[in-house]
Each structure stands twice: as C-alpha cells, then as structure tokens.
Amino acid sequence: MAVDDQALDQAAPSRAEAYLLGGIADERRHRRIFISLPVRFMIADQGEHRGVLFDMSPGGLSLTTDVRPAIGTRAVLYVDDIGRVEGVVSRHHPYGFAVRLASTQNRRDKIAERLIFHANRHRLRDEQLRVHERIESDQESRCVMPDGTDVVCRVVDLSLSGAAIAIDPQPPIGTEVMLGRMLGRIVRHIPHGVAIHFAIKANSHTVLSDRLGRR
Secondary structure (H helix, E strand, O other): OOOOHHHHHHHHHHHHHHHHOOOOOOOOOOOOEEOOOEEEEEEOOOEEEEEEEEEEEOOEEEEEOOOOOOOOOEEEEEEOOOEEEEEEEEEEEOOEEEEEEOOOHHHHHHHHHHHHHHHHHHHOOHHHHHHOOOEEEEEEEEEEOOOOOEEEEEEEEEEOOEEEEEOOOOOOOOOEEEEOOEEEEEEEEEOOEEEEEEOOOOOOHHHHHHHHOOO
C-alpha cells in the first residue's frame, strides 16, 4: 500500500518530538541528534572557551573542543541558535566532552523544539526559517538612549535582526538606542519592556550574544 508523502511530512515533526522526548516505546529517555553549531562555554576559574556542538538532546550534549574539564565540573554554555544551557561534565571523549544538562521541563521542551527545527530544516522554506530565528535569552545588557542615559536591562529573547528587552521605564516607540554594541530602533512595546529592530543584522547568535553583553 502506497504511503502519502505529504502525510508523512505532516506527521514527522510530532514523531520527531516524541522521539526526542522519549515518547516512543523502547527508546532511551532523551535521544540525541547530530547537529553542528558554534558553542561558547565557561568553566569556573578557567575562563571562556569555544567549541562546536557534535550532538544534543533535551537532556545533554556533546561538543568538540580541545578543553576537557574534570568530570563533575559545572559548565555554562551558549549554543548558537539554541541559547544558554547549564549542566555538569559527565564524560570525556577523544574529541571533547559531554555535558548532562540541568533544565526545567519547560526548558527541555523548548530545546526539543529547536532540535526538531534543525532536524527538519531541509524541509522548510526561507520564510519559515526566518520565523524560527528567535531564541530565548536571559542576558544582562545596557541600553544607551539618545541623550546618553545608560540603563541596565535584560535581553528576554533575540533574533539576528532584533531583540526583546525588559526595561523600565519604557522608551517611546521610534527611539534610536544602542543595545550593548548593537544599534537599533524601538519598534513596539511589550509587557515590562520593548522590542528593538537592529540597524544591521548579526551574522550568528553567538556573535550577537557577545555584542549584547554588558560591558
């Protein structure tokens, strides 16, 4: 009996989600997908390092890097297009190390959504890819107003072309501001903050996160 290809495409994301979250019988709790993304990570008293993601699941990840922190060491990682994650180094391998992630169920679900997106991105049109650019963030930054006023704010989510920030008071729509080292304009108000559209689109989420960091 022939199978409808369109029906398979529509069913695939839900099956992928079940697979990633362990909903398929006889599968381990969190299945990993092979994915190559830049990673910036910090280890206590060892500074900042960079690597490349090798595989990831909602419960853990493996990356390629020359650094191999001791097993049990806590790590904070910024994965391009996925965002900030935390965990403990669980094992070493010939090309780097693996981390067991410590996340809430809500955060694991969001990680699964991003992994599903990457697993299926070959099926998506350009306009669909743009819709999925935005990722969650919890990064402190500084917002400089036209008069030079410097306000501490927090980046709530971001994309390569803009960001949502929590800030009080809310500057007027149309105000040109400098968020970290990114020039932008306030395009709308959101609860407890504003949305900013950048004058120049960033090349990657890793670069963007670095440019938005508080200096």
